[in-house]
Each structure stands twice: as C-alpha cells, then as structure tokens.
Amino acid sequence: MKRNLFIVSSILCIAIFLIGCGSTDGTNTEEAKDGNKVETAEDKNTQDFPVTIEHDGEEITINEKPENILPLSLDVTEILLELVDPSRVVAISSSVEDEHLSTHTEKAEEIPNRVSTAAYIDPEEVLAYETDLLLLTKMHGQEEDASSILSEIDLPIITFETMGTLAQFMENIEVIGQAVGETEKAAELIEQMENDITAIQGKIPEDQDAPSVLVLSEVGAGTGPFMMGPGNISYDLIQLAGATPAVDQIGLEGSTPASIEQVMKMDPDYIFLLDFFGNGEEDFTELSENPGWGSLQAIENDRVKLLDVKYLMNPNVEVIKGLEIMVDWIYGLE
Structure with missing residues (x-):
C-alpha cells in the first residue's frame, strides 16, 4: 500500500514538474494540442525581417529591424515618432522642437542629436550616425540632389513625395510602419484617423x-x-x-x-x-x-x-x- 502511494506521489511530482517547464511567461510561443503554434503578445508585435517594401515604383529591402533611424524631413519625423520610441531615432531636425510646427516637441527632448534638413544634407553626417534607415521627403531641388547622392550609399533609403492630402499621409504611415517593424501600430493609427474623420464629417x-x-x-x-x-x-x-x-x-x-x-x-x-x-x-x-x-x-x-x-x-x-x-x-x- 505504501509502495503504491509512493508511486502515485512520484507520478504527480513529475507531472507538476513537466507542466511547470511547459508553462510560458508570455515571451515564448506556446503550442496548441493540434501542434500549431499559438501567437503570443510578443509574437504579435514582432515583424519578420528582412522586408521588401514596394514604394513609388521602387523596391527597398530592409534586412534587419532598424534601430538607428534618421528622418530628414519634418513630416516623416512626425510619422516616425507616432510609431517608434525616440531611442530608435538617432537625430532630428531642429524644427521638431518648435511647438508651432511640430506635434512631438516633448519627444524631441529625448533625442539629443540635431541634423541638417533634407535640403542641405551631408552624406558624411548621415554615415556618422551609423544610420540603418533613412527617411526623407522630396520638396525642393536640393532634396532631389540629396536623394541621388545618398542612393550611392549602401543604406536603405525611402523617399516620399510631398504629402498634399490626408490619404497620401496615411499611405505613408503604412509604408513607414512596415519599414520600422510596426505594421500593427500603423494600422491602428490609420484606423483611428479614418474613424475621427468620419465622425467630424458627420457634424x-x-x-x-x-x-x-x-x-x-x-x-x-x-x-x-x-x-x-x-x-x-x-x-x-x-x-x-x-x-x-x-x-x-x-x-x-x-x-x-x-x-x-x-x-x-x-x-x-x-x-x-x-x-x-x-x-x-x-x-x-x-x-x-x-x-x-x-x-x-x-x-x-x-x-x-x-x-x-x-x-x-x-x-x-x-x-x-x-x-x-x-x-x-x-x-x-x-
């Protein structure tokens, strides 16, 4: 009898141990009974790289999730800071500090480096920041020239036309979200904007x-x-x-x-x-x-x-x- 009780107790201990080893703290992927993987919170927020983005008739491949992003125009900076933590932005233009121009003056304080605008870009300055993704908007002739110069550098670069409509702005949110590995955040932001527009127009x-x-x-x-x-x-x-x-x-x-x-x-x-x-x-x-x-x-x-x-x-x-x-x-x- 005692021997049987010992055996049962041992089996229970082993089962509890195995269950404990198989439990998750939310950072590992679980497996369902049918063998398919169950998506966890971390998996949901993780985007696989490399990614290839089709934009403005070009294909831009980004091999790894960017952690040293350099936005050279105010509008792309505004989008970027909606999607990523300021720690992933290596430098910004001083215009982001101006509360009359920018919506992210507080986040600007968390980014120590300042860079010339896209109209007066210095390729050496870009390289000095160990940039792994460059974003800029082509609004002036100088920016067109800068884009041509930078295209010779082995660096993912996404250039945008002037964002003259809300539709174009939201399309570029989607592009930047894909580029920085924040597609879900981008989709949520676009949906919120569309809902707000509908509500406003309803008045x-x-x-x-x-x-x-x-x-x-x-x-x-x-x-x-x-x-x-x-x-x-x-x-x-x-x-x-x-x-x-x-x-x-x-x-x-x-x-x-x-x-x-x-x-x-x-x-x-x-x-x-x-x-x-x-x-x-x-x-x-x-x-x-x-x-x-x-x-x-x-x-x-x-x-x-x-x-x-x-x-x-x-x-x-x-x-x-x-x-x-x-x-x-x-x-x-x-």
Whole structure:
C-alpha cells in the first residue's frame, strides 16, 4: 500500500514538474494540442525581417529591424515618432522642437542629436550616425540632389513625395510602419484617423451651402504670407470639411505669395491665418494694413481665425484636430 502511494506521489511530482517547464511567461510561443503554434503578445508585435517594401515604383529591402533611424524631413519625423520610441531615432531636425510646427516637441527632448534638413544634407553626417534607415521627403531641388547622392550609399533609403492630402499621409504611415517593424501600430493609427474623420464629417450640416475658405501662411523665414493652394494638405482639409477652397476662384494651381488684389478678388467667407514663428497676426501686417483688407466680407463678419501651422499646413496627426476646428468654426458648431 505504501509502495503504491509512493508511486502515485512520484507520478504527480513529475507531472507538476513537466507542466511547470511547459508553462510560458508570455515571451515564448506556446503550442496548441493540434501542434500549431499559438501567437503570443510578443509574437504579435514582432515583424519578420528582412522586408521588401514596394514604394513609388521602387523596391527597398530592409534586412534587419532598424534601430538607428534618421528622418530628414519634418513630416516623416512626425510619422516616425507616432510609431517608434525616440531611442530608435538617432537625430532630428531642429524644427521638431518648435511647438508651432511640430506635434512631438516633448519627444524631441529625448533625442539629443540635431541634423541638417533634407535640403542641405551631408552624406558624411548621415554615415556618422551609423544610420540603418533613412527617411526623407522630396520638396525642393536640393532634396532631389540629396536623394541621388545618398542612393550611392549602401543604406536603405525611402523617399516620399510631398504629402498634399490626408490619404497620401496615411499611405505613408503604412509604408513607414512596415519599414520600422510596426505594421500593427500603423494600422491602428490609420484606423483611428479614418474613424475621427468620419465622425467630424458627420457634424457637417447637409442643408448648408459650402462656404469658401482661404488659408494664409508663411512657409519659411522672410517669405511673407502665401495663399495655400493645391498640393498643400490645407487644401485637402478644406474639401474634407465640405467647404470650397477660395483659391479655386482665381485658378491657383499651387501655393503662391499672397497679394491683396488676389485676396480681394476671392473675397472668402472665412480666413485662417497660420502662425509659423509664434508672432501671431504680426506677420500678416502688410496685408491687414492695406485698405482693401477691411472691405473683405471675412473681416466685416469677424470670420478670421489664427491657428498654429501644425494644425492645417504641416502633415501630422494633429491636422485631424485642425479639420475639426475648421468644421466647428465655419458651421457655427463651436
């Protein structure tokens, strides 16, 4: 009898030991009874490398998950910092520190290195950071040249065209998510943006005529105000808000320096003034002090709003908030 009890106890001890060895702490892959692997939390967040990305008619192969990523344009930096920890970003441009331009000023403080923008890129500077993925947007002739120079370096490089619509912005979130091994985060971000857009557009009155909206902004130091036209994301936001871009009335094909004569010709229902440098309405003095400015219906009806550039002109996730601000304001929903 004692012998039988001993045998049973031994079997139970061995079983418990085996169960303990087979248990998982959430970091190993379990196997189901049918022999198929069960996906754990870590497996779900892990993307296999190498990956080959098809983008803009090219194939870019990334052999290992990038840990030293260098974004050379503000818009790609905005996307990147939505998807990865700042520790994986080796350097950024100083524009990310500006709260008027960027949505990630706090994360910028965690990244110690600063780099020239894509317009003035130095290949030696790129190599010095031991970069394993380079991201940049082609917006100027210098950036086109930089892209050609960097293509001679043995380094994964993804270049983007100007992100002139929300659809293009979200497409590039997907591309960058795949490149940095964060496809799930990218998909979740895109889904959230799409849901937010749908909810905002659901507030637009169906029985109201589409108002005309003009966006004025500087585009750099000393440029003076520009009338933002096709090719800038603000143009797309106006349309998503169910409004009409005022620049369509003068056949504007792209953003161009503002003149009081053209603004008077458009005579928009609403005007957004975008604050690029934190100077408020001061940067629009030349326009506002012209006698013709006071004759605009937007001025007479007090329909001028000042916003930071990041909400309407720079591609980032906060343009969704900019879209909501626009819809609430122009349809009197505030």
